[in-house]
Amino acid sequence: MSTDPRTSTISVIIPTLNEADRLSPTLAPLHSEPGLEIIVADGGSSDNTTAIATSLGAKVVFSKPGRARQQNHGADAASGDILLFLHADTILPDGFGGPVRQCISSQGVVAGAFRLNIAGNSLGLRLIEILANWRARRLQMPYGDQALFLRRATFTRLGGFPEQEIMEDFELARRLKKLGRIDLLELEAITSDRRWRALGITRTTLINQAIVIGYLLGCSPYSLSSWYRRSSKVRR
Numbered sequence: 159m160s161t162d163p164r165t166s167t168i169s170v171i172i173p174t175l176n177e178a179d180r181l182s183p184t185l186a187p188l189h190s191e192p193g194l195e196i197i198v199a200d201g202g203s204s205d206n207t208t209a210i211a212t213s214l215g216a217k218v219v220f221s222k223p224g225r226a227r228q229q230n231h232g233a234d235a236a237s238g239d240i241l242l243f244l245h246a247d248t249i250l251p252d253g254f255g256g257p258v259r260q261c262i263s264s265q266g267v268v269a270g271a272f273r274l275n276i277a278g279n280s281l282g283l284r285l286i287e288i289l290a291n292w293r294a295r296r297l298q299m300p301y302g303d304q305a306l307f308l309r310r311a312t313f314t315r316l317g318g319f320p321e322q323e324i325m326e327d328f329e330l331a332r333r334l335k336k337l338g339r340i341d342l343l344e345l346e347a348i349t350s351d352r353r354w355r356a357l358g359i360t361r362t363t364l365i366n367q368a369i370v371i372g373y374l375l376g377c378s379p380y381s382l383s384s385w386y387r388r389s390s391k392v393r394r
Contacts, residue, residue, distance in 0.1 A: 162263075168255055168307070169195040169238030172216070173228035177246040178205040180350065184249055185214040191255045199232030201225075225302070226319035226326035233310070233318060242307035243327075247350035250305060254345055258307055261341050268338035269308035269331075271300030272347035282359035283351060291342065298340040302327035303349045312337065323383030325373045357390055365389050 170188060174181065181198075188196055198211040201223030208218050221231035229243050240262055244250065250272070261270040274290045276283045294300040306327065316333050319326040334340055354362045365386065372382050 165193075166240050166259065167193050167195055167238035168240045168242055168258060169197060169233075169236035169310075170242045170244050170250075171197045171199060171229055171232035171236060172211075172244050172246050173199045173201065173225045173232065174203060174207050174211070174246045175201040175223055175228075176203045176205045176207060178203070178207045178210055180247045181207055181210050182214065184244065184246055185211065185216060187249060187252065189215060190252065193255060195236060195238050197232045197236055199228040199235075201228050224321065224323070226321045229326075230318040230321065233313060236310070239310050240307060241310055241313055242305060243302065244305050244347075245303050245349065247352065248303055248305060249348045251345045251347070254343075257343050257345055261343060262307065262309060264341065266339050267341050268312050269306060269334045270341040270343060271304040271306050272343050272345050274304050275346040275348045276351050276354070277348055278351035278355065280351075280354075280359060283354060286354075286359070286363065294340075295342045298335050299328070299331050300340065300342065301331075303347070304342075305347045306331070308334065322379035324369065324379050324386060325382065328370070328373065353390070362390070 172184065185196065188194060196216040198216045198218045200208050200218060200220050211218050217235065219231055219235045221228050233241055240258065242258065258270065261267060271294055274287050276287055290301070294304060300306055316330065320329050331340065369382050369386055
């Protein structure tokens, strides 16, 4: 295990809960990347998620459900000095390891993320991508579907993801900004459009923005999570 970010092992940590239909396309490209460790942190799947993960060479760990809790548990089991948190419905580009290591070794950089690319042909999705990538670059606030990565030491220093019901990625990014710069790679992470497709672009966007505003106004993550589930019918 190297402590030099330019040669360090990258531990890719993927939280899952019944992702059998999505996991294979996410895991398959990772095996061509050298110096990589793949950890699937499962929250109690009742489908074939863990069997698929094991068959594709991932290390599987188990925890109580909850994305923050699962990601922290995966980080505890990781051996790499760079941690990369990847959603189960998001696919990383070929050759991402070198740019990740180069980014995280840059002076003043504490974390990084990928440009957002949402699968689908809608012009509305292109607008969402533009706004999300502007937010990530200018405001240094990438969200979880942009595959946030950072040094293990930094993650440990911050105590990992806050184990709250929702907005754990938002809160971690806010804490990271106080330590240094969050860079946005030119490489794109392709994420599924399933949330937008299920509820519609306008409704999904309004729900997401309402959650952010509520959080900034001090609403509890538990209350926001309950409202989110009732409004979107999407399980986190």
